[in-house]
Amino acid sequence: MYIVMLGAPGSGKGTAAKILSKKTGLPHISTGDMFREQIKKETELGKLANSYISNGGLVPDEVTIDIVRDRLKWEDAKNGVILDGFPRTEAQAKALDEILKEQGKKVTIVPELVIPAQIIIERILNRATCSNKECGAIYNTKFKPPKVEGICDVCGSKLITRNDDNEETIKKRLEVYHKNSKDLIEFYKEKGVLKTIEPEDPTADNASEQAVDIILKCCE
Numbered sequence: 001m002y003i004v005m006l007g008a009p010g011s012g013k014g015t016a017a018k019i020l021s022k023k024t025g026l027p028h029i030s031t032g033d034m035f036r037e038q039i040k041k042e043t044e045l046g047k048l049a050n051s052y053i054s055n056g057g058l059v060p061d062e063v064t065i066d067i068v069r070d071r072l073k074w075e076d077a078k079n080g081v082i083l084d085g086f087p088r089t090e091a092q093a094k095a096l097d098e099i100l101k102e103q104g105k106k107v108t109i110v111p112e113l114v115i116p117a118q119i120i121i122e123r124i125l126n127r128a129t130c131s132n133k134e135c136g137a138i139y140n141t142k143f144k145p146p147k148v149e150g151i152c153d154v155c156g157s158k159l160i161t162r163n164d165d166n167e168e169t170i171k172k173r174l175e176v177y178h179k180n181s182k183d184l185i186e187f188y189k190e191k192g193v194l195k196t197i198e199p200e201d202p203t204a205d206n207a208s209e210q211a212v213d214i215i216l217k218c219c220e
């Protein structure tokens with residue numbers, strides 16, 4: 001199964017992707033996480049990516065496509081992956097089709113999580129993520145706080161706030177998402193793989209689990 005999660009930043013696609021990955025055993029590939037890792041290691045790629053990420057823009061297609069092409073060659077990706085944050089442009093979607101075609105594969109389903117903008121902004125501004133990459137638990141300091149402030153309930157590591165989770169950058173990221181997503185959504189609609197998911201109550205504790213159940217039902 002090759003699943004492409006679509007949804008604005010803060011729509012919950014990352015959380016849903018993590019749950020999907022646990023349930024299916026398929027690797028969760030987040031281009032945002034891959035770039036953040038490079039930034040942390042202060043590599044040339046990290047420096048380049050940061051110059052775009054820090055102001056809410058997109059890292060150029062060629063760079064992003066290359067890292068995904070390499071990642072999809074890994075042994076663990078041969079039966080499928082959960083892609084989160086890629087593709088973000090039509091050019092990336094076309095490149096992904098080509099990469100999968102070379103391996104005799106294609107995109108299985110493209111769930112699109114649709115959440116009201118106000119909820120998204122509120123969510124991102126209160127987002128805290130576990131600094132332990134293996135864990136990656138996500139909290140909302142207002143609605144789903146950890147038991148001990150600043151500490152992950154699951155693994156006890158420190159919680160961190162992403163540099164790009166500030167109001168100015170969020171507005172730019174949402175603008176960029178809506179500008180590019182129209183073409184992406186059309187692209188996947190035409191292929192008959194788009195599945196729009198509008199949670200009844202996106203603030204519910206189990207909203208992500210519900211979205212995942214819908215996605216897995218569609219894959220049966």
Ligand code: AMP
Binds near residue numbers: 059092173
């Ligand atoms: P995310 O963690 O998915 O919200 O991504 C954080 C940032 O990384 C985005 O705002 C972009 O600057 C960059 N990024 C992540 N994925 C992509 C992509 N597929 N294409 C271009 N830039 C990306």
